[in-house]
Amino acid sequence: MSYALRLAAEAKRGLAVLPVIVQEEALDLLEESSVRAEMTSGSSPLIQEEVMDLVVHLESKRYYVFMVVRIDHRSRMVRVDSVGHAVRT
Amino acid sequence: MNQSTAAPALLDLLPGGFGPTDDPARDNTLADRAERLLGFALAEHERIVDLDTGMDHLALCYADPQGADAMRRVYQQWVNQADELLDRVRGHGLREHLSDKYEELERALGRTLAMLSISLESLERAEKEFQIGHTQTLEEVRRELRAAAGR
Numbered sequence A: 001m002s003y004a005l006r007l008a009a010e011a012k013r014g015l016a017v018l019p020v021i022v023q024e025e026a027l028d029l030l031e032e033s034s035v036r037a038e039m040t041s042g043s044s045p046l047i048q049e050e051v052m053d054l055v056v057h058l059e060s061k062r063y064y065v066f067m068v069v070r071i072d073h074r075s076r077m078v079r080v081d082s083v084g085h086a087v088r089t
Numbered sequence B: 001m002n003q004s005t006a007a008p009a010l011l012d013l014l015p016g017g018f019g020p021t022d023d024p025a026r027d028n029t030l031a032d033r034a035e036r037l038l039g040f041a042l043a044e045h046e047r048i049v050d051l052d053t054g055m056d057h058l059a060l061c062y063a064d065p066q067g068a069d070a071m072r073r074v075y076q077q078w079v080n081q082a083d084e085l086l087d088r089v090r091g092h093g094l095r096e097h098l099s100d101k102y103e104e105l106e107r108a109l110g111r112t113l114a115m116l117s118i119s120l121e122s123l124e125r126a127e128k129e130f131q132i133g134h135t136q137t138l139e140e141v142r143r144e145l146r147a148a149a150g151r
Helices: A009-016 A020-040 B003-011 B024-054 B065-091 B099-116 B120-131 B138-148
Strands: A004-008 A047-058 A061-072 A077-088 B135-137
Touching: A004 A009, A004 A020, A004 B120, A004 B138, A009 A020, A009 A077, A009 B120, A009 B135, A009 B138, A020 A047, A020 A061, A020 A077, A020 B138, A047 B099, A061 B099, A077 B099, A077 B120, B003 B065, B024 B065, B024 B099, B065 B099, B065 B120, B135 B138
Parallel strands: A004 A077
Antiparallel strands: A004 B135, A047 A061, A061 A077
16 A cells, blocks of 8 residues: 655645646656555665656656655655756757 | 866866867867766766765755755756756757767756755745645645646
8 A cells, every 4th residue: 555645735836836747747756656655665764855856848848847755654654845846948 | 176167167178169160070079078078067966966865965954054055056056067068069069969968967957957946945834834734635736736727
């Protein structure tokens, strides 16, 4: 079973400014991370600070998304603190 | 080493240009230099990331604003140099020729810019939001964002 996943309002604000397609890809990646967290639970510290990133090509632009995540193996929770991005052509 | 003077000197190894010249030997030399500089910039990025992650992602540590700020300046200096290098590689018409390394550096640059867009204040606010339970599940956020987009 995957870990619970919770986002800070700050992280939601970071997602909200992105195009919908980019939002969806970022959320999918977060969802996968909650499944992966289960698999790494035995070999990792109780609380893991992680960063995740993705690139989405959209209408001749590249959206780079960077997410700050904390995995708490004790409470079986992945928390998403903040989402930042950069756009380049 | 004084990095603020070293960075422009490094970029001077590949002067700004306007496409291929009439001299194939010169073009080959420039392409070779550009490739080496792209590799150098990538290696430098890896070292900076190793340094940062080795210090528990210091650049994102709002509890140590001085340390985080210093680490961010290191990233920013690298960003400025890498961005200018990509410009020059493009200017010499070498983007296609060196596409693997060019794309790798472009991605490292974009990732770093995205990271730097996250302020320390934002991370501190997120910590407080978790403390007071001002958080949502992924499904709730997905639903709200879809609704806001009218889907």
